[in-house]
Amino acid sequence: MTHRRHVVAVSALAGAALLLSACSTGQNSGANTSGSTSSSSSSSSSSEMSSSASAPSSSGASSGSSMASGSSATSGSSSGGGSGSVPPAIAAAGGTELLSAALPQGVEAQYGPVCKGSDLGIGKIDFKTDTVGWAQSEKEANPFRIASTASEVAEAKKRGIKLLTTNAQSDAQQENTDIKGMIDKGAKAIIFSPINSTGLGDAIAYAKSKKVAMIPVDRNITGVKGCQEVGPQLGSDFVLQGKLAADAMIKATGGQANLAILLGASGVNVTDDRTTGFLDELKAKKADGIKVIFQQTADFTREKGKSVTETLLQAHPDVNAIYAENDEMALGALAALDDKGMAGTDKVHIVSIDGTKGAVQAIVDGNIDAVIESNPAFGPYAFDALDAYVNGDGAPAVTITKDNQYDKSNAQQALDSGTAY
Amino acid sequence: MTATLPSEETTPAPRSPRFRRPARWTEFLRRYGVYLALLLLVLYNVVLTPHYLQWSTVTLLFSQLPPVLIVSMGMAMVIGTGGIDLSVGSTMAIASAVMAKLVAPESSHGLGYPIAVAIVVGLLAGLAVGVFNGCVISVARVQPIVATLSFLVAGRGIALVITGGALIELFTPFLGTLRRGTLLGIPYVMLVALVVILVVAVLVAKTGFGYRLLAIGGNLRASVLAGVPVRRTLITVYALSGLLAAIAGILATARLRASDPSYIGLLLELSAITAVVVGGTPLRGGQVRVLGTVAGVVLMQMLQTTLVAHNIPDSVSQMVEALIIIAAVYIQRTSSRSA
Numbered sequence: 156m157t158h159r160r161h162v163v164a165v166s167a168l169a170g171a172a173l174l175l176s177a178c179s180t181g182q183n184s185g186a187n188t189s190g191s192t193s194s195s196s197s198s199s200s201s202s203e204m205s206s207s208a209s210a211p212s213s214s215g216a217s218s219g220s221s222m223a224s225g226s227s228a229t230s231g232s233s234s235g236g237g238s239g240s241v242p243p244a245i246a247a248a249g250g251t252e253l254l255s256a257a258l259p260q261g262v263e264a265q266y267g268p269v270c271k272g273s274d275l276g277i278g279k280i281d282f283k284t285d286t287v288g289w290a291q292s293e294k295e296a297n298p299f300r301i302a303s304t305a306s307e308v309a310e311a312k313k314r315g316i317k318l319l320t321t322n323a324q325s326d327a328q329q330e331n332t333d334i335k336g337m338i339d340k341g342a343k344a345i346i347f348s349p350i351n352s353t354g355l356g357d358a359i360a361y362a363k364s365k366k367v368a369m370i371p372v373d374r375n376i377t378g379v380k381g382c383q384e385v386g387p388q389l390g391s392d393f394v395l396q397g398k399l400a401a402d403a404m405i406k407a408t409g410g411q412a413n414l415a416i417l418l419g420a421s422g423v424n425v426t427d428d429r430t431t432g433f434l435d436e437l438k439a440k441k442a443d444g445i446k447v448i449f450q451q452t453a454d455f456t457r458e459k460g461k462s463v464t465e466t467l468l469q470a471h472p473d474v475n476a477i478y479a480e481n482d483e484m485a486l487g488a489l490a491a492l493d494d495k496g497m498a499g500t501d502k503v504h505i506v507s508i509d510g511t512k513g514a515v516q517a518i519v520d521g522n523i524d525a526v527i528e529s530n531p532a533f534g535p536y537a538f539d540a541l542d543a544y545v546n547g548d549g550a551p552a553v554t555i556t557k558d559n560q561y562d563k564s565n566a567q568q569a570l571d572s573g574t575a576y
Numbered sequence: 577m578t579a580t581l582p583s584e585e586t587t588p589a590p591r592s593p594r595f596r597r598p599a600r601w602t603e604f605l606r607r608y609g610v611y612l613a614l615l616l617l618v619l620y621n622v623v624l625t626p627h628y629l630q631w632s633t634v635t636l637l638f639s640q641l642p643p644v645l646i647v648s649m650g651m652a653m654v655i656g657t658g659g660i661d662l663s664v665g666s667t668m669a670i671a672s673a674v675m676a677k678l679v680a681p682e683s684s685h686g687l688g689y690p691i692a693v694a695i696v697v698g699l700l701a702g703l704a705v706g707v708f709n710g711c712v713i714s715v716a717r718v719q720p721i722v723a724t725l726s727f728l729v730a731g732r733g734i735a736l737v738i739t740g741g742a743l744i745e746l747f748t749p750f751l752g753t754l755r756r757g758t759l760l761g762i763p764y765v766m767l768v769a770l771v772v773i774l775v776v777a778v779l780v781a782k783t784g785f786g787y788r789l790l791a792i793g794g795n796l797r798a799s800v801l802a803g804v805p806v807r808r809t810l811i812t813v814y815a816l817s818g819l820l821a822a823i824a825g826i827l828a829t830a831r832l833r834a835s836d837p838s839y840i841g842l843l844l845e846l847s848a849i850t851a852v853v854v855g856g857t858p859l860r861g862g863q864v865r866v867l868g869t870v871a872g873v874v875l876m877q878m879l880q881t882t883l884v885a886h887n888i889p890d891s892v893s894q895m896v897e898a899l900i901i902i903a904a905v906y907i908q909r910t911s912s913r914s915a
Contacts, residue, residue, distance in 0.1 A: 295741045296838040421890055452890040457743070458832055458839045462640060463884060469636050470885035472627060483743075490833055494639070494756060513745065 241266060244428070247352075248388050249381035250553035261536070263392070263558070265551040270382030272545035277366045277386075280343045280545045287311065287541070288319040288337030290347035292330055292374075295322060297455075297483055298511040302576035303348060303373065303531035310534030327354040334358035344368035344545065346537045352377040352424045359384050370541050372533035374425060381552035387540045389533050389554045393425050396527050397432020399560060400506050401440070403525035404433075404478055407504045410442050412476035415449035415467050417460055417488060419480040426452075429480045429508060448474065453484045460487020468495055479507040482514035482526065489522050500524050510561060515575035518566035526566075528559040531576060605907050606856050610871045613854075613900075617878055625885055631761075637877065638762060639831070642769035643668070643824040644847050645873050649776040650817030651848040652869045656780070657810060658793040658861025659713065659720035661817045664848060666731025667705045668825030668841030671698040673735040675826055676744040676835030685740060691750045699822045705731065706818020710811030728845065735837035743836040751830040765827050772820060777866040786864075789813055793861025850897070851876055854904040876900070 241250055250266030258265060272278070280287075289307045293300050304320065311318035319337045323330035327350045334345050335358055345362060349355055349371050359376070362369045362385075369385040374393075376385050404414070416433070419426035430450075437445055449467055453459035460483060467474060468491065479485035485507035492498045499521055507514055510528030517523040533556070540550040561569050569575045605612075621628045647664050654661045675698035680686020689697075705727060712723040757764045780786040788809045791799045800806055821841070829835050855872030857865045876897065883893035 294736075294838050296736065296743060296836070298742075301742060449887055451884055451887065456839045457834060457836055458828075458842075461832060465636055465640065466881050466884040469632055469881070470625065470627060486834075487832070490831075 244394055245553050247377035248375035248553050249379045251381055254551055261557050263555040266553040268381045268552055269549040270387050270544055270552050271549040272368050274382055275363060277368050277545055282314060282316045285343040286317045286319060286341050288342035288345040290330055290333045290345060291322045292348045292350035293325045298576055299509055299531050306532040306534035307346060307537065310538050314538060323350060325350065327351060331355055331357040335361045338362060338365050338367050342367065344370065344541055346370045346372060348373045349376055368541060368545050370537050372537050375553065386544050387550035387552060387554065389536050389540060389556060391529050391558055392555050393428035394432035396508050396529055396558060397429040398436040399527045400478060400508055401433045401436035403527065404476060404506045405440055405442050407506060407524035408445060408476050411444040412504065413448050413474050414445050414476040414478060415474050416447060417463060417477060417479040417484040418450060418452040419455045421452050426480060433478060453487065455481050455483060457483045457487040460484030461491045464488040464491035476504040479505065482507050482509035482511040485523060486513050489517060498522050510559060510575055512570065512575045515561050515566050515569050518561055518563060519570065525562040528561065530556050530558050602907055609907060610855050610868055610875055614871055614875045617875065617882065621882055625882065638766040641873060641877055642765040643828045644844065644851065644877065645769040645870065646772050646820050646824040647844055648848040648851045648869050648873050649772050650820035652852045652857055652864050652866060653776065653780065653789060653813050654817050655852050655857055655859060656789050656793045656861055656864035657813055660724065661814060662721065662724040662845045663705060663709060663727035663731055664817060664821040665841035665844040666728050667702050667818050667821035668828060668844060669732050669735035669837045670705060671702040671822035671825035672829040672835040672840045673738040673837045674698045674701045675829060676746055677738050679748055680744050680746060684744065691748050695826055698826055699819060702818045702822020703815055706815035707811060709818065710814030713814065714807040714810035732837065739835060739837050743834050745834045754830040768827065773866065773870060780864045780866060785812065790862055847876060850901050854900065
């Protein structure tokens with residue numbers, strides 16, 4: 156009967172693949188699927204996500220993508236710079252007002268209310284004796300994740316703080332477990348890089364019940380009221396990154412191009428935000444000459460970036476601009492172009508997001524036009540915020556860090572000074 | 577249901593009439609369905625896909641196919657013995673990581689060995705994984721699906737440890753040649769794949785080893801009683817599968833100009849199994865259809881290319897692929913007993 160088992164096993168595997176694909180379904184075409192992210196990260200986590208992270212009011216339950224498309228609706232007008240306005244992405248993360256106080260170095264904007272650990276009953280932390288936990292969300296295989304963890308570890312070392320670290324290997328369930336485990340081991344505060352904007356409700360509720368400070372970095376937790384579920388949030392503005400990428404693309408192409416978009420992993424809010432930010436900016440700048448002829452996910456990986464681009468070049472030989480939502484995909488695309496003798500910004504323009512060494516080097520080599528940085532080095536900000544949150548006068552609910560932008564003019568310098576990671 | 581070797585039972589079990597189909601057309605479908613599907617897909621593309629009828633379509637296939645083709649050849653032999661090898665994707669990652677670590681210059685945390693040494697050691701690493709699998713399966717009598725599943729999980733971890741978790745970029749000229757070089761318009765990587773296909777076809781059809789392999793898949797008990805060296809044959813089959821996976825891993829690395837152990841060969845074991853099954857090789861063993869497997873690989877790859885070319889969302893394409901797998905497995909179920 157064993158062969159039958161194999162048949163069952165293989166069809167089960169096929170079924171599993173199908174399920175995976177189904178739950179990572181996501182947007183692909185950008186804005187048109189509100190609620191897609193509720194099926195995001197992992198199917199099993201969706202239940203607990205509704206339990207706590209969706210919390211009181213707000214559009215939080217439908218999470219990232221609705222937030223992204225929401226921001227698209229208003230950001231056009233708000234980008235002009237009304238002082239008190241709060242972008243929807245920030246509102247979803249619990250920010251209610253733009254703080255006008257002097258900004259620390261490297262910070263783009265801060266949003267109130269000001270959070271204090273004592274509001275949630277969190278006691279003071281003595282960094283000489285107490286332990287802090289760091290939960291990384293994805294495998295440290297790409298430069299962004301490596302730099303992200305390195306920054307936290309280095310900062311803890313510098314301050315002489317005992318740091319526990321975990322890595323959830325892209326599994327939301329695992330990140331919940333990791334965080335709860337570190338709390339059980341006695342961590343008084345958790346700095347974590349959420350795998351997604353939702354899906355960590357379980358760990359967040361547990362931390363709240365144990366009076367442990369939670370500091371999300373990079374991706375924000377959405378659907379929360381300022382400071383009531385998690386502590387101060389530090390993040391990049393992915394919608395803004397998309398917009399900057401669009402601006403760079405318009406500049407590089409002179410507003411005339413047949414453009415292909417290599418989307419990030421399906422069902423992740425970073426992908427949604429970088430897509431909507433980009434497309435909205437094209438519209439806002441009336442860049443009608445840039446035609447989006449192709450949008451496919453390449454899963455944030457180099458391998459897929461290459462194979463998808465190869466097919467793209469075959470089906471649409473007229474493509475002359477590529478927007479890659481991270482550097483790895485851009486480098487994959489570049490490999491595909493190189494094989495066809497089409498590498499070089501004079502033939503195909505490339506704009507990508509991240510700011511890794513490989514991509515910045517490609518700018519110097521004349522193969523990529525511009526790279527919008529997504530700064531992974533949250534360590535110093537995170538520990539400052541934590542200190543102010545539990546021991547000091549409080550920290551703003553949402554802090555957006557400043558991202559650099561690289562092009563021909565400063566790429567070499569970024570490599571020399573080591574700002575590209 | 578003791579945990580022994582697969583495919584002990586070959587006597588057809590009585591079947592409920594509800595599942596009985598006229599054997600002839602299902603058998604025809606099982607044998608030639610893949611060619612039919614391929615023909616339909618090509619016709620569809622010719623009519624509906626722009627820029628399809630060009631030589632570049634072929635060169636694109638030639639550059640994307642080889643890793644899957646090579647892995648599928650090993651998989652076809654394993655399935656021929658009634659087994660399965662889930663570890664091939666991870667084996668690719670190990671071979672790639674070993675090679676990258678050895679050849680990368682010291683400035684990027686490598687060891688700076690010559691490329692020839694690196695490739696040979698990479699291949700040996702794959703071979704070692706295969707031998708290990710073969711031993712666990714034939715000596716320790718662990719079911720193939722379980723034995724190789726353990727390496728599916730562990731192997732990628734090992735690869736990540738070797739490279740320190742990071743992607744290693746490779747600028748070795750030889751890999752560039754491998755990636756871009758052509759002979760009579762056929763890329764070197766495709767030539768490697770063609771040689772592998774030829775060797776496997778000859779092995780299976782013309783040698784004693786091939787005969788023993790099929791005998792084991794056809795009827796293990798009879799093979800044992802007839803004095804077939806089961807252990808040796810099984811270890812060889814899995815070793816070959818590991819070696820072929822290592823070759824595929826090195827080609828994939830050359831293709832990407834980098835060793836990315838988290839993604840190289842990821843889920844490739846499923847693509848390979850799919851190709852073998854879609855190509856008409858029954859999972860119960862006893863048969864290996866080399867040409868069908870090749871057609872299966874081409875079909876699945878071309879399907880993916882077609883869906884991407886038509887800008888179909890990723891999620892839909894995965895569902896389409898799953899449907900094809902289910903159809904192929906279903907056809908097998910209905911006809912394999914009467915074969």
